[in-house]
Amino acid sequence: MIGPLQSNKAKEAVALFHAIHSVDRSSLCEALAKEISSQGRRPLLFVEINTGAEAQKAGVLPQDADAFVARCRDSYGLAIDGLMCIPPAAEAPAPHFALTAKIAARNGLKNLSMGMSADFAVAIQFGATHVRVGSAIFGHR
DSSP, rough: SSOOOGGGGHHHHHHOOEEEEEOOOOOHHHHHHHHHHHHHOOOOOEEEEOOOTTSSSBBOOOGGHHHHHHHHHHTTTTOEEEEEEOOOTOSSSSHHOOOHHHHHHTOOEEEEEEEETTTTHHHHHTOOSSEOOHHHHHOOO
């Protein structure tokens, strides 16, 4: 699951998806923790980092990431598997990938969901374990 996830859809997301790449707020953490416990399923969970501090995008700001990951673990009992980022379209992606990798390393996270069709090779250089290449496969919308 990539993209915004409403808390009231956590039940369906836990039931359907192997990984959720958009954990970004406490209310969603609470809903996911409830459903993971209830269903006995545990999808991979990625905290979304808004590396460009873009108002139109979801995600935790980089300076808040360590505290958010700790809160996910300590307050909600969530096992966070990695981080996800989507760099601003008008900026070079490398600094955003480097920042995300640095935050992941600080928090002991091995998985990085970063890179799309146009920049996945750069993302892999910075340690991406998951890339999103939909338009390379299916074409532009």
